[in-house]
Structure formats: C-alpha cells, structure tokens
Amino acid sequence: MTSTSPSALKGLMIILDGLGDRPVEQFGGQTPLEAAATPNLDDLVERGMSGMVRPIRPWVPVGTQVGTALLMGLAAADIPLLNRGPVEAAGAGLKLRDGDIALRCNFATLRENGVAFEIDDRRAGRIDSGTSELAAAVDGMELFGGVVAGFRASTQHRAVLRLSGTGLSADITDTDPGSGNEAWGIQPCRPLDPGDAVAQRTAALVNEFVQRAHEVLDAHPVNDARRSRGQLPANGLLTRGAGMVMTPRNFVNQLGLSATLITGEGTVDGLGRLFGFSVINKPEFTGAQVTDIEAKIEAAQAALEDSDLVFVHFKGTDVAAHDLNPAAKRDFIEKVDAFMPTLVDDDVVLALTGDHTTDSTTGRHTGDAVPGVILASGSRLDQVSRFAESTCRAGALGSLTSTSFLMAMLDHMHVLHNYRGYEDEFIQ
Amino acid sequence: MTSTSPSALKGLMIILDGLGDRPVEQFGGQTPLEAAATPNLDDLVERGMSGMVRPIRPWVPVGTQVGTALLMGLAAADIPLLNRGPVEAAGAGLKLRDGDIALRCNFATLRENGVAFEIDDRRAGRIDSGTSELAAAVDGMELFGGVVAGFRASTQHRAVLRLSGTGLSADITDTDPGSGNEAWGIQPCRPLDPGDAVAQRTAALVNEFVQRAHEVLDAHPVNDARRSRGQLPANGLLTRGAGMVMTPRNFVNQLGLSATLITGEGTVDGLGRLFGFSVINKPEFTGAQVTDIEAKIEAAQAALEDSDLVFVHFKGTDVAAHDLNPAAKRDFIEKVDAFMPTLVDDDVVLALTGDHTTDSTTGRHTGDAVPGVILASGSRLDQVSRFAESTCRAGALGSLTSTSFLMAMLDHMHVLHNYRGYEDEFIQ
Numbered sequence: 103m104t105s106t107s108p109s110a111l112k113g114l115m116i117i118l119d120g121l122g123d124r125p126v127e128q129f130g131g132q133t134p135l136e137a138a139a140t141p142n143l144d145d146l147v148e149r150g151m152s153g154m155v156r157p158i159r160p161w162v163p164v165g166t167q168v169g170t171a172l173l174m175g176l177a178a179a180d181i182p183l184l185n186r187g188p189v190e191a192a193g194a195g196l197k198l199r200d201g202d203i204a205l206r207c208n209f210a211t212l213r214e215n216g217v218a219f220e221i222d223d224r225r226a227g228r229i230d231s232g233t234s235e236l237a238a239a240v241d242g243m244e245l246f247g248g249v250v251a252g253f254r255a256s257t258q259h260r261a262v263l264r265l266s267g268t269g270l271s272a273d274i275t276d277t278d279p280g281s282g283n284e285a286w287g288i289q290p291c292r293p294l295d296p297g298d299a300v301a302q303r304t305a306a307l308v309n310e311f312v313q314r315a316h317e318v319l320d321a322h323p324v325n326d327a328r329r330s331r332g333q334l335p336a337n338g339l340l341t342r343g344a345g346m347v348m349t350p351r352n353f354v355n356q357l358g359l360s361a362t363l364i365t366g367e368g369t370v371d372g373l374g375r376l377f378g379f380s381v382i383n384k385p386e387f388t389g390a391q392v393t394d395i396e397a398k399i400e401a402a403q404a405a406l407e408d409s410d411l412v413f414v415h416f417k418g419t420d421v422a423a424h425d426l427n428p429a430a431k432r433d434f435i436e437k438v439d440a441f442m443p444t445l446v447d448d449d450v451v452l453a454l455t456g457d458h459t460t461d462s463t464t465g466r467h468t469g470d471a472v473p474g475v476i477l478a479s480g481s482r483l484d485q486v487s488r489f490a491e492s493t494c495r496a497g498a499l500g501s502l503t504s505t506s507f508l509m510a511m512l513d514h515m516h517v518l519h520n521y522r523g524y525e526d527e528f529i530q
Numbered sequence: 531m532t533s534t535s536p537s538a539l540k541g542l543m544i545i546l547d548g549l550g551d552r553p554v555e556q557f558g559g560q561t562p563l564e565a566a567a568t569p570n571l572d573d574l575v576e577r578g579m580s581g582m583v584r585p586i587r588p589w590v591p592v593g594t595q596v597g598t599a600l601l602m603g604l605a606a607a608d609i610p611l612l613n614r615g616p617v618e619a620a621g622a623g624l625k626l627r628d629g630d631i632a633l634r635c636n637f638a639t640l641r642e643n644g645v646a647f648e649i650d651d652r653r654a655g656r657i658d659s660g661t662s663e664l665a666a667a668v669d670g671m672e673l674f675g676g677v678v679a680g681f682r683a684s685t686q687h688r689a690v691l692r693l694s695g696t697g698l699s700a701d702i703t704d705t706d707p708g709s710g711n712e713a714w715g716i717q718p719c720r721p722l723d724p725g726d727a728v729a730q731r732t733a734a735l736v737n738e739f740v741q742r743a744h745e746v747l748d749a750h751p752v753n754d755a756r757r758s759r760g761q762l763p764a765n766g767l768l769t770r771g772a773g774m775v776m777t778p779r780n781f782v783n784q785l786g787l788s789a790t791l792i793t794g795e796g797t798v799d800g801l802g803r804l805f806g807f808s809v810i811n812k813p814e815f816t817g818a819q820v821t822d823i824e825a826k827i828e829a830a831q832a833a834l835e836d837s838d839l840v841f842v843h844f845k846g847t848d849v850a851a852h853d854l855n856p857a858a859k860r861d862f863i864e865k866v867d868a869f870m871p872t873l874v875d876d877d878v879v880l881a882l883t884g885d886h887t888t889d890s891t892t893g894r895h896t897g898d899a900v901p902g903v904i905l906a907s908g909s910r911l912d913q914v915s916r917f918a919e920s921t922c923r924a925g926a927l928g929s930l931t932s933t934s935f936l937m938a939m940l941d942h943m944h945v946l947h948n949y950r951g952y953e954d955e956f957i958q
Binding site: 164 | 929949
C-alpha cells in the first residue's frame, strides 16, 4: 500500500508589524497584546499551534525589511542584498532593465564651499512632503554618453536613482558619507577598483548627476517655500548602495508557488515586487483605521482565489509602538482580532505573527521573540489557549526563526518535499 | 511624534565557572545548585528572565577558555584561534610585537636516549611550584641569527615561549606529541611546508631552544631539590600552538563598548587582555574564600563607574567539582548568593551564569546546559522563581547559546542595532 498524496492547501499569513512587546507599566506589567481582548486570536491558538518567532538570530533585533522578507521566504544568505538600490527601485516602481544600475538616495541639505559640498543635514530636515515635485524636476535628465537618469521619491527623505544606458557598472563607492560622518561632506563617487574603466565612467556619471541635480533642486520653488517657512531646503542628493537588477532567492518561488502581497508600505511593497509576487497596494491601505483593515482582509480573500499563498501586512502595531503609544497598539490588535473569524477556512492554512518586537516604552526594535500561531487542519495541538508573549512559548511550534515559521506553514499546506539540501540556503 | 532613543544602561555579568552539574547522590539526586540555599539568586530569577545556556553546540562540552570567551563576546568563528601561543602569552604578560611568534609550553620530565628525548611525564609530575625560577633560567636566551627567547611560567606545568627577531614564521609543527602519545618522544620541530625557508629557519630555532633549555633546566637547583624529594624533575619543555600576534573578533569591541574583567585565573586573564579589556587580577582573587568574593564584588562595583560592561569570574565552583567535592561547590554558590543584593541596580543589567557544566561526581566537563538569569528593567518576565537546572528551562530566555545570552544582555542595555549581517560572524 502506498501513501496517498494529499492535495495542496492554500495559505494566508498575516504579519502584524512590530507585534511583540515588553511589559508596559500602564498595563500593570502586561504587554499591549496581553492587555488586548483577543477572543478570536485566542481561539486560533486554542485550536492550532503556537510558538515564539525569533527573526534571524536569538536576541538580535531586525528592521522591518529583513523581518518581513524572511517571513515571505527570503533566503537568509541573501539578506545583504536588501541594502541595495534595486530594492528601493522596486518599491518606487522604477523598473530595472539588464544593464541599468539603481542607487538609494537621500534628499539632503547641502552647502557649496567652493571646492566641494558640505552636508548641513543628511535628511533635509526629515522632509516628508514636496519630494515628488522635486523628483520630477530631475527625472529624465540626460547625462553624457546617452545615459538617462530616472528618479523617484520614496518614503520621507528617501529616493531612488536609476541610470539607464550602456557601459554601466555597480562597482562604485557611495557619495553618502553615512550617518555620523556628515562632517566629511559629500564624497566623490569613485570606482571600487581604480583600474576598472567601466566603473570609472559610471562614477563620473553619478558625479555629474549629483552636481546638476543640486543646481536644479536648489532653485526649485518647493525649496523656496521651505526656506520661507524656516525649513531646511532639500537641495541635494546623497547616493549609496549601487546595484544592478537582481533576484534574491525566495523559498516560495523555489517551490513554484504563486503569491500575493497586500500592504500599504513602500518598503514591504518593494520586497514583494522584487520577489515577483503580485502586490496589492491601495491608497486606503496606509492608515490604522478599521476601514483599512477591512479593505485588506477583503483583498486577501479575493487574492486567495488565484494565489497559493497570500501575505497581508499591517503597519498599525509598529507605528503605535514607535509613537510610544501602547494603548493604540493594543487597540489596533483588537481591531484586527475582530476580523479573524471571517478568515478561518478548512482549506486554508492560516498563520499570524509579527516581523519583530517593538518596545512601546522605548520605541526601539528589540530582540525579544514574537508570538506566532498557525491554524491548519490535521496539525498537532498544544495546551496553549491565549495569544500572548507569556503563553506561546509553551506551544507546539516552540522557539523558531521566521523562516522556520514559514516552513511550518508550508508543511501544513502539503507543499514541502523531503529535505534535499537546498533548504540550507534559506534557513540559518 | 518620533520615538526617543533610550539611554544605554551598564551591564554586569557574573560567571561562575563550571556552575552547572548533574544529580549528586549525597544530595538525594539534587545538583549542588539545587541543594544550595540561594534566596537571593531565586529573587533575581523571580524578578527577571531565566533560561538554559548551552555554550556553543547542544551537548558538546567546552573548556573554560572557550566557555568564558564566548560569554565575553568572542566570535564563534574565531574559537580555533584560542588554542595558540599568543593567548597564553597574553595571560603570562609576554607582549608580542609584529613578527614575534609565541608557543604554548609544558614543563615535562625528559630522558635523553642518545638520539632523541624520551618523555617520562608530559607535565613533570604536575609541578606547581618553582616554575618561575626555572623559567627565569631560560628567559632571554640568545639563539642563532640574533633571535631572542622570552620565557614565562604560567599556571601549574604550563609556560609560554616567545621568539623575537626577524624572519620568523608560525607555520611550524609541535614538538609535543600530545597526551596519550608520550611513547613517541619529543618530535623535532619542522616547517609545515618543507619548501618554506622562513618556517625551516624558525623550526631550527625552536629545536635549538628545546635542546639548550634541557641542559639548563636539568642542572637547575630546583630540579635537584625535586629529585631529592622523590619528585620528577621539570627538566625539559614541550612546545605547541605556534602563533603570531592576533586579535580574535569580539562583539563587545564591535559595538565600541568599554569592558573590564575581574578574575584570579591566568587563562581567563589572558583572554581579557587579548580582547583589549581592562583586567583586574589581584593576588587575593585566587581562592574560594568569602574575602575573595567580597574583594571581587567591590572591584566590580568600582569598575562599573568607568566601564560599560563588567565581567566577574569566580573559579570556586569549578575547582570544587573537579575535586569531586559537591558540598564545597554548594557552599561556594551560597557564599556568592549572599552578595547578590548589593548588585541589584535599576541602571545596571545584571546577568549570572556559568561557562559550562562540571559534573562533581566524575570531575568531567559535560555538555549539559547551564542555568542563567538576567535582571533588567523593562524585560519580559516568566513564572520561574528558583535558580536551578531543573527549573530555568521554563524561563523566558529559553535554551540559548552563550553568545545569545550575551546578546540578550546587550539588547536590554539598549546597545544593539538592527541586524546588519556582521552578527553572523559572532553567532553560530
């Protein structure tokens, strides 16, 4: 008698950004999740498996980009690729063709000293409006040799530069001296290898763009208005993280599954596009209101029709914690909890966790593990019946990395093969 | 509203060497820690987070050098560097300049057979006095080519040889055949690569030193006295672990923190110096008496004024276990326990664990995990209220490596950044 091969199930993972927390004084030492009334999440825990998710290394905090990327299948070995222009380009909707290079940029406040640029502020006073107009003013600039600069604003002071043409190389240095090194001023872009003629030419193109962009931006009406309001002008650009088109390895793709990502955040959106997922990002997804949650949940249910795996990303928990507002975090968790019953479906493996812990007392990302739950038909059970930091460590999932949490979900979707070795690239 | 950056806290880690144990018959199956009355450690566990520390790999025992080095931030990838002369040299206060090489040595009992040296005892009857006089007799010996031998006694039968001059290489073989291979006799020092002329010359220098040191030591009054007392003479030297000046990577240094180490043991002292920590090692630190404990605790409190992180190392637990004396181990734990209340401070993250388990029934290091506790303001809590092998595995820290135990401490000191990738060199 041979074993039967069960048909594959679909999967839905809900990522509550910065879900984990530490004890909060105003909650009598409970965390926001512990203080929240979450009857529906508790029911998932009661009927499913819970555990504690530590993103990459025990007690090492991670940023949202790394944390969500791992939950969505990024190979841990490819984490270093994330710190590159092509990720920012994907998030900003700037398409890279073979041979193009992309660089991450900051709008900054610069001052010419006759020889070079001094940096008055690496983030142009943390500018958060008017950057689209500024970006449009330098987008499409024609540089020497027929190379064209594409330029898009991203979130806050961030932006992305694409150089399109022939004979380009990503083996060039950053013009951004980095946080804490503002006093060094803008660094000239140079080839990493002085003998690399292609990189030498690319560096010269970046330097031309930086110089000409300053002239355009410094005279732009948006900056005139900023100066008249006493704000620092966003009259220059810092560049870093040059990279060419790339595809970080992703376990979901490795398995040949189709995936959809639902998010309102640019960085996470860019990750999804880089992974080749369908990305649904609507203007109404940006807030922490009930209507936003409902819209995302509806989009997720629709996406499950066509996709094997759907990821839904909520930012409200993390925003509240960074704002040192544990009550808002608790309330957001309760709002999400209310939608859980509509998602329970025997044919769908339902998982919920966070990408990292954000301490709402200090506003810091910390290395504490994050509660996670998986509801899947046929799974083992455990004795846990409350979704909280203090309870889930006794659950059947135990303590596991974000990648292993995804693996546990995929295993219950019946889409994993027996170990072949390539899994090692993905799990660390 | 943006999040505030909480100010960094200081940290104090107490390392009880060989703290963990196995059930002891005379304690009715309890371990020495379980048999000890530790009201103050229990109070730390009640108010903080506990867990089980498995030094590097589950169930793989470690030596004190590796165990303490990992707790103090050594990159796991650099563990192999520790088995080298330069660590012993640092502990013995022999400074290495660029180009010098250092070798670990044993005082041994040798016998010339006309052609080579036979080894009667690899440790010269476990000699533990008179080695400083013997070392002084060969220290400063001028070898061929202007190379000078520096020589210092270390703990018990151990010593260190430094060769200073030009044209030296550490790519040479050991003259020590290793434990269990005494019958092979002393091995001639050879270059690892027969075609390496610099290593060939260095090997010849080591061979000259071994030959001439035997002549000096064999005729030394210390050995005349030993022979007259029926003891084996320390009339020769075995060499191993040649190495040049080096700096093992350390996570505490990577973070730019200042650290102080308080210890009475030469090996651990050497580690601290190699890491660039301030090391406080006084003659009164060597015993297991209450006065020694008090002196170390006072030194720790003083060091916290100037250092970000202070490590205090106690050897009494391990010595008692190696002596198959669980009662002495229990008593030493109780003595340390009494000082805990003076160390509790809201502005200091307090951690206590051991570098490994030493089984006081067999005297062996074993792979069992070691209880650990961290008391930090704002941390998560757990339900554990007793500091013991049988209880701490239910704690909030779970099961974690020594490096991760340090990370958890650093995370609560608010000094970690979000994951950048370099952490991988440190955590395995």
